[in-house]
Amino acid sequence: MSDMNTAMVEKYRSSFLKEVEANVEEGDWVKMCMQCGVCSGSCPMENNWEHPPQELFMMIRANKREEVLSSSSMWMCTSCYNCIARCPRGLPITHIMHGLAHYGKRLGLAPKEQPTVKFSQLFWDNLTKTGRVNELKLGLSLYFMNGFGEGIKTALKMKDVGLGMMKTGRLNPFEIFGGHSCKGASDIKKMLAKAKEIEESNTAEFKG
Amino acid sequence: MAKYEYSFYPGCSSQSKASSVNYQKSTQTICEELDIQLNDIPDWNCCGASIGYGGGGELPRISLSARNIAQSQQAHGQQDIVATCAACWLATREAKERIEDSEKVRTGVNAALGEIGIEIATEMPKTRHMVEVLIEDVGYNEIAEKVKRPLEGLKIAGYVGCQTNRPFGIDGESYENPKYLDKMIETVGADAVVNYDKKVSCCGGALMFSEPQKSQALVKDIIESAYDGGADMIVTPCPVCQMNVEVYQGQINKDHGTNFNIPVVYYSTLMSVAFGRNAKDAALDGQMIRAKQLEDIANK
Numbered sequence: 001m002s003d004m005n006t007a008m009v010e011k012y013r014s015s016f017l018k019e020v021e022a023n024v025e026e027g028d029w030v031k032m033c034m035q036c037g038v039c040s041g042s043c044p045m046e047n048n049w050e051h052p053p054q055e056l057f058m059m060i061r062a063n064k065r066e067e068v069l070s071s072s073s074m075w076m077c078t079s080c081y082n083c084i085a086r087c088p089r090g091l092p093i094t095h096i097m098h099g100l101a102h103y104g105k106r107l108g109l110a111p112k113e114q115p116t117v118k119f120s121q122l123f124w125d126n127l128t129k130t131g132r133v134n135e136l137k138l139g140l141s142l143y144f145m146n147g148f149g150e151g152i153k154t155a156l157k158m159k160d161v162g163l164g165m166m167k168t169g170r171l172n173p174f175e176i177f178g179g180h181s182c183k184g185a186s187d188i189k190k191m192l193a194k195a196k197e198i199e200e201s202n203t204a205e206f207k208g
Numbered sequence: 209m210a211k212y213e214y215s216f217y218p219g220c221s222s223q224s225k226a227s228s229v230n231y232q233k234s235t236q237t238i239c240e241e242l243d244i245q246l247n248d249i250p251d252w253n254c255c256g257a258s259i260g261y262g263g264g265g266e267l268p269r270i271s272l273s274a275r276n277i278a279q280s281q282q283a284h285g286q287q288d289i290v291a292t293c294a295a296c297w298l299a300t301r302e303a304k305e306r307i308e309d310s311e312k313v314r315t316g317v318n319a320a321l322g323e324i325g326i327e328i329a330t331e332m333p334k335t336r337h338m339v340e341v342l343i344e345d346v347g348y349n350e351i352a353e354k355v356k357r358p359l360e361g362l363k364i365a366g367y368v369g370c371q372t373n374r375p376f377g378i379d380g381e382s383y384e385n386p387k388y389l390d391k392m393i394e395t396v397g398a399d400a401v402v403n404y405d406k407k408v409s410c411c412g413g414a415l416m417f418s419e420p421q422k423s424q425a426l427v428k429d430i431i432e433s434a435y436d437g438g439a440d441m442i443v444t445p446c447p448v449c450q451m452n453v454e455v456y457q458g459q460i461n462k463d464h465g466t467n468f469n470i471p472v473v474y475y476s477t478l479m480s481v482a483f484g485r486n487a488k489d490a491a492l493d494g495q496m497i498r499a500k501q502l503e504d505i506a507n508k
């Protein structure tokens with residue numbers, strides 16, 4: 001991972017914007033931002049960002065590579081698409097946030113203890129195992145992601161939610177023994193491995 | 209033959225005993241009433257939802273949706289794909305757009321599908337949200353005709369939320385103040401809260417799990433605004449909204465000193481009751497906060 005980071009630093013020596021355009025999902029849109037601030041002002045997470053979207057886009061153009069990719073900012077995005085609906089320049093902001101988050105993580109720069117960094121990976125691992133999300137296992141892995149003691153505490157705090165869901169038939173305790181899965185689960189794994197391989201070779205091959 | 213027929217993408221949260229199985233159940237009920245046939249996509253898989261991006265990059269995520277599209281075509285030809293979940297709808301619709309617009313994505317996705325011996329044949333079918341089908345194909349008039357027990361006297365806040373409303377939204381509706389859910393509420397005989405100012409606010413989505421305090425603060429405002437408008441209950445078209453706004457009320461009460469206890473139901477639950485079906489068919493047993501007024505009507 002950090003090898004890839006070094007390679008990228010080398011390749012795009014003085015232009016983080018170029019690197020973003022080439023390697024970040026929908027990153028080629030960043031240069032279209034006119035810094036009006038509508039996105040940041042429309043965002044439900046406005047009080048929680050280290051750097052709101054508008055600022056991140058400015059920082060990309062100002063070559064603040066480390067600061068952007070290791071920021072917790074993009075991980076605050078709830079995917080509400082309010083910014084997209086309102087941006088006068090039509091930037092796919094939500095997707096750029098997701099793209100920056102994923103790229104930072106791929107390079108090993110994303111903050112390791114950030115809860116959404118961890119949760120999004122748990123979610124992906126959960127769904128790719130069988131092709132479908134197993135809500136019970138996902139919930140449990142979430143509670144225990146900060147260690148066993150923390151896990152028990154969270155599980156107890158969430159007890160009423162869990163019991164309520166079970167009582168109303170919306171949580172199946174037996175999912176722990178397998179649960180829903182796709183017949184083509186191994187196919188799905190193969191397909192995803194191929195997609196990942198292509199995505200990584202696209203990154204490596206780009207001559208910036 | 210049914211009057212309307214679609215290829216159906218249920219999504220992970222609609223599986224048996226999953227968190228929105230009540231949505232699935234009540235949707236089946238209204239489909240029976242409205243003569244809509246939903247043909248499941250065989251062996252469908254998860255769409256990656258809006259939180260999959262951390263672990264899966266662009267191509268892996270789009271491949272997931274592409275597999276569903278290919279499976280749908282293989283089994284049901286060019287039938288429109290219908291999803292009840294906002295995230296499923298969005299991901300699948302977006303995948304189609306990206307595959308069509310980007311050569312790089314298209315080539316990548318075709319190679320990934322090729323790896324497992326399937327392909328997207330010809331043009332991809334449209335993916336539509338269940339509410340689009342209800343509004344555009346069935347229509348308010350036909351829904352109104354089915355109403356046997358108007359939900360008179362009930363005041364309901366129509367919480368549209370994010371992803372059913374943006375980025376695609378429902379054709380002809382504004383992003384800031386969409387009216388279709390209010391119209392649905394009125395079509396089944398209830399009163400919609402006008403000027404429900406948190407109508408399209410975000411509930412925090414998946415961040416409810418990773419950043420519960422921040423998300424719960426958002427949900428608190430959504431509930432408060434419904435109470436301010438005099439609502440007896442909240443209705444929503446999205447399984448994430450339903451879950452986030454319903455099940456954390458106890459925790460919000462503890463942390464914020466509030467006293468919330470407002471039921472959050474699906475539009476399909478409202479319709480099932482109004483169409484004269486019983487509490488079970490309307491999936492009222494799936495409410496964590498019981499919708500007593502609806503139960504009373506359903507049991508009459």
Ligand code: SF4
Pocket residue numbers: 032033034035036037038039040053054057086087088089090091093
């Ligand atoms: S709304 Fe669009 S143009 Fe304005 S600052 Fe945000 S991204 Fe830039």
Ligand code: SF4
Pocket residue numbers: 039042043044045053076077078079080081082083084093094097
């Ligand atoms: S999609 Fe993300 S960045 Fe955009 S407004 Fe919503 S939370 Fe903010």
